[in-house]
Amino acid sequence: MNFEETQSFNQLKKHCVFLSDTKIADLFAQDKERFSKFSRSFGDIIFDFSKNLIDEKTIELLIKTAEQLNLRDKISDMFDGVKINMTENRSVLHTALRSNEESIKVDGKNIMNDIQNTNEALFKFAESVRSGEFKGVNGDRILDVVNIGIGGSYLGPLMAVEALKPYKTPLINFHFVSNVDGTDITETIKKLSPETTLFIIASKTFTTDETMTNAETAKKWIVEKLGERAIGNHFCAVSSNIELANKFGIKKENIFGFGDYVGGRYSMWGPIGLPLLISIGTERFKEFLDGARKADEHFKNTPFENNIPVLMALISIWNVNFLNTTSSAILPYDNYLRYVPLYLQQLVMESNGKSVDRLGNHTKYKTCPVVFGEVGTNGQHSFYQLLHQGTEKILCDFILPVLSHNETGEHQLKLLANGIAQTEALMKGKSDEDVIRELKEKGLSNSEIIKLLPYKVFDGNRPSNTFLIREITPETFGMLIAFYEHKTFTEGVFWNINSFDQFGVELGKQLAKRVLKDLKNTDDTLLNNYDSSTASLIEIVKNIRK
Ligand code: F6P
Numbered sequence: 001m002n003f004e005e006t007q008s009f010n011q012l013k014k015h016c017v018f019l020s021d022t023k024i025a026d027l028f029a030q031d032k033e034r035f036s037k038f039s040r041s042f043g044d045i046i047f048d049f050s051k052n053l054i055d056e057k058t059i060e061l062l063i064k065t066a067e068q069l070n071l072r073d074k075i076s077d078m079f080d081g082v083k084i085n086m087t088e089n090r091s092v093l094h095t096a097l098r099s100n101e102e103s104i105k106v107d108g109k110n111i112m113n114d115i116q117n118t119n120e121a122l123f124k125f126a127e128s129v130r131s132g133e134f135k136g137v138n139g140d141r142i143l144d145v146v147n148i149g150i151g152g153s154y155l156g157p158l159m160a161v162e163a164l165k166p167y168k169t170p171l172i173n174f175h176f177v178s179n180v181d182g183t184d185i186t187e188t189i190k191k192l193s194p195e196t197t198l199f200i201i202a203s204k205t206f207t208t209d210e211t212m213t214n215a216e217t218a219k220k221w222i223v224e225k226l227g228e229r230a231i232g233n234h235f236c237a238v239s240s241n242i243e244l245a246n247k248f249g250i251k252k253e254n255i256f257g258f259g260d261y262v263g264g265r266y267s268m269w270g271p272i273g274l275p276l277l278i279s280i281g282t283e284r285f286k287e288f289l290d291g292a293r294k295a296d297e298h299f300k301n302t303p304f305e306n307n308i309p310v311l312m313a314l315i316s317i318w319n320v321n322f323l324n325t326t327s328s329a330i331l332p333y334d335n336y337l338r339y340v341p342l343y344l345q346q347l348v349m350e351s352n353g354k355s356v357d358r359l360g361n362h363t364k365y366k367t368c369p370v371v372f373g374e375v376g377t378n379g380q381h382s383f384y385q386l387l388h389q390g391t392e393k394i395l396c397d398f399i400l401p402v403l404s405h406n407e408t409g410e411h412q413l414k415l416l417a418n419g420i421a422q423t424e425a426l427m428k429g430k431s432d433e434d435v436i437r438e439l440k441e442k443g444l445s446n447s448e449i450i451k452l453l454p455y456k457v458f459d460g461n462r463p464s465n466t467f468l469i470r471e472i473t474p475e476t477f478g479m480l481i482a483f484y485e486h487k488t489f490t491e492g493v494f495w496n497i498n499s500f501d502q503f504g505v506e507l508g509k510q511l512a513k514r515v516l517k518d519l520k521n522t523d524d525t526l527l528n529n530y531d532s533s534t535a536s537l538i539e540i541v542k543n544i545r546k
Helices: 008-019 024-030 056-068 071-080 094-098 111-131 155-163 182-190 209-226 228-234 242-248 271-301 308-322 340-352 384-389 411-428 432-441 446-456 474-495 503-520 524-529 532-545
Strands: 039-042 045-048 144-148 173-177 197-202 235-238 327-332 370-373 394-403 464-471
Touching (some): 008 056, 008 308, 024 411, 039 271, 039 308, 045 474, 056 071, 056 308, 056 474, 071 474, 094 111, 094 271, 094 474, 111 271, 144 182, 144 209, 144 271, 155 173, 155 271, 155 340, 173 182, 173 271, 182 209, 197 209, 197 228, 197 271, 228 235, 235 242, 235 271, 271 308, 271 474, 308 394, 308 474, 340 370, 384 411, 394 411, 411 464, 432 446, 464 474, 503 532, 524 532
Parallel strands (some): 144 173, 144 197, 197 235, 327 370, 327 394, 394 464
Antiparallel strands (some): 039 045, 045 464
C-alpha cells in the first residue's frame, strides 16, 4: 500500500485545500505556543518544523497515514533483518554496525559476531596507523591516507572526516580520490611521498570501474617508486570481495569486509568509515556510532508524534505530495559540514529517486525531490534568490550548530544570525506595505516606488525546518546523519518503494563500456548502431584524439 491508498489520504487532500490560503506567519500570530507544539528535541539536537504550512490536524492525519501504512512494523522489519530489499533479496542492517545487541540474525546466522570481529581488527589496524606502528616499506610512518572509492565508498568518509576535523589527529592528512578523471588521482599523488602514503581501496564489490582504474594507477605509482614488494605496506582494502582485494596484492589481514546487508550509501558506520576512524581514533569513532545508535533507538521506540525522523519524513511528504515543493535544500551553517549536502544527495536520491513501487507498478504520485545545498552564508549569495522569489517552492533544512569549534570574534554570532534570519525571511516574506514604507523612507518618489514595488515584494510562506545543534561532536553528528537515514526510509514506506536498490545507475555504466570499445575501435561502420548525436560525438572525439 502507498500513502494514496490509505483511508486518511482524502482527508489529507481536503485538509490541504483548507490550508491553501493560510499564511504560516498568521498561524504564528494566532498561537504563541506554535514553536513548542511543532519542535522536538533529542539529545543535543532540536528539530524545529514550525515554519511549515501545517497545523495540529496536518500532523494528526499524517501520523494516521503512517499507522495505516504499518510504519511501526516496517521499522521493526528493518531492524530485525527481514529482507526488505526484495529486488536484491537482502536484509537492510547498516544499523547492526552501530548496535549493542548481542544477536541480530540474517539467514539464521548471528551477524554480530562477524561485526565485532571485524571491528576488533579494524580498530587495531587504525590505531597502528595512528601510532606509527604500521610502517611503509622503508620503515616510515604513514603521514598521508588516500581513500580511493566512489559513491557510498567515498561520500560518507569524505563528509565525516571533514565534519569531525576538530577531532582529527594532526599527524596524518586525508585525501579522497573518486573520479575516473585522471586529474583526480594525478593532482592528489603529486603532493605525496610514496614512502609515507597509505591507500585505502574502498569498494564493496572491488569491481567498480572508477575505483579499480584509480587503484591500478596508485599501484603503478607505488611499484614504480618503491618496487613490487611495497604493495602490502602501502595498500589496505575495505571490501566484501576479499578474493579480488587479495589478488590485487593486499594482505588478507589488511582487508576489512562487511556483509551484503549493508548498502553502499549506508556503509560509513563500518569498515568504509576507516578514514574517519584513523582520523579521530577508536574512542571518538565509538561516540560517533553511539550517536547513531541513540537515533536508532529513538526511531524504533518513540511514538510517531515525538519521533524526529518520522516527523522529518511527514513534513517532507506533506510538502512534496500535497504542497508541490519540487526540491529539498540542505543548508548547513558550518564549514565543517560542507559535504553534508553532497552526501545527502546520494543517500536520498539514490534511495528514493524511483518511479516503480514495490509491486512493480509505476507510481502515479511524485517521489523523491531533487536534493541540493551549500554551506551558509555562501548559498545566500548564490541560489537563495530562487529560494525567496523563484517560482518553485523548496523545502529548506537549516542545520545550525550553536557553538563553533573556531570561536573567533563575532563570526559565529553573525553566522547564526544569518541562518535564523533566513528561516524568518522565507516564512514571513515582505509585504507591499513594508516595501512602500521602506522606499518612502529612502526618499523615492511615488512613481519610482510603483515601478520597483513588484520586484521588492517577497511572498513568503516558504517552508523550512531548522536543526539547532548544541555543537558538532562525533555523537551529535552520528545522530543527525542517522536521523536523515531513517527519514529516507520512512519516505520510502509512504511511497511504497524499495529504498535500498539502485538499478538506475546501471544503464549508463553498461553503455559506457560499449562507447569505450567504439572509441578505441578503428572500424567506423560500427557507429551506425548509434543515433546520429551519439555517433557524431564519438566520431568527433576520435578525430580530435587521433
Ligand atoms: O553508484 C552505484 C553504487 O553501487 C553505489 O550504491 C555505491 O555506493 C557505489 O556504486 C560504489 O560501489 P562499490 O563500493 O562497490 O565500489
